[in-house]
Amino acid sequence: MSAAALLKDRQAERAEPLLKVHGLSRLYGPEKGCQDVSFDLYPGEVLGIVGESGSGKSTLLSLLSGRCLPDAGGIDYRRKDGRWVDLYSASEAERRTLLRTEWGFVEQNPRDGLRMAVSAGANIGERLMAQGKRNYQELRAAGIDWLSQVEIDPLRIDDLPRTFSGGMQQRLQIARNLVSGPRLVFMDEPTGGLDVSVQARLLDLLRGLVRELDLAVVIVTHDLAVARLLADRLMVMRRSRVVESGLTDQILDDPQHPYSQLLVSSVLQS
């Protein structure tokens, strides 16, 4: 397909939301957790969630990905086949299938998202095997292809992830998620534990992959520079509520809510 035809195809697909979130709440205590969150997410759109620790960012991510259930509210997801699923009335098995086919989840700590006892290649192949691919040559080819896409030497395919550096482990986790061609990926502080030089490389890689694969992403981060680089739009959370949302550069350059202004003005200028 030509680039222009591909673009047209994407535009048609992008006209309808992928995810509709309405009135989502889950409270562990007063203002602990998240409450009354509503938004639509469109294909290819990158939504950043920013805010201080304890503001409810991670709770929201767990709710969105169906890992925990809300006290109130709901989520509708439009599947690849066009059918809408009500996430919380779907069976546990159906949610798990979604999470390892059409969705991905990149954990802050790669050790939580990888299988540390099996090789890099096996980590990448796992989702494909779950989808019924059994041909060893194909799985291995996919492993080699994805290792090079995330800038890891393909010769390391048989090595265990614990022999990798933190940055490599994070890139391996990304490959493991993207191999199944997901449409929606959740990321929890993906650059959190990495040193600055490694962060820049990972961000650049993520930015390229998100565009190339036209991924919708919900990314939780406390780093506003990461948000600026990756997110199309932002939601600012404070004490379990969304206090402001809008276009990323507008929120960062002209924040309206007192808390957003405090957040933006607290960043050191480099």
Place this chain on the structure above:
Amino acid sequence: MNTLIEVQDLSKTFTLHQQNGVVLNVLRGLNFSVRGGECLVLHGQSGAGKSTLLRTLYGNYLPAGGSIRVLHEGQWLELVGAEPREVLTVRQQTLGYVSQFLRVIPRVATLDVVMEPALGRGWDREKAKARAEDLLTRLNIPQRLWQLAPGTFSGGEQQRVNIARGFMVDWPVMLLDEPTASLDETNRKVVLELMNEAKAAGAALIGIFHDVAAREAVADRHLDMTPVEMTTKELLQC
């Protein structure tokens, strides 16, 4: 030529919550429209709100009230209150913005920085590369720098890379925040040529130019942005 952008009763205020809630009224009751092939130059002292106006038109600043309508893919679209994804498609297809400053993305090569607006519109890589190389050559960026990330370039080189990026594709409406500031004579001429080419191609330009020669070379009309005295009622609100 047709009107491509129309602004009515536009206002912009900043409320500084961290500084005792001080309210700054920067823009009030602005009305203007710009046609294709025309260049509107913003006139006013430093602090009159010229850059604020450009940023508000681009959606980078949130307007306090009024209307900004652009002709986007054959239809009028209201930008005040538009969804982020609508603003992003307008920025991809209709509204270009060139400032003096390049926001550098780590590790991305100059050529890729310049090509990005075209690739976003679905150009094929070869065509985009040819256009980017042509612009970088015209703006006197040495070929040996094209494959390097512009993070380490001099201020003037970064500015010219940003201009190349800004003129990479045809924009129906272009916002220009002092694109010629601090350029040498040769490069300033190139930028003026690029602006006149854009006008000839039917673009509506809105710009800030402190440099008189540049202003005279492209301006068709001026918008006076001298701050209007506030009414007593407004002063009481502050």
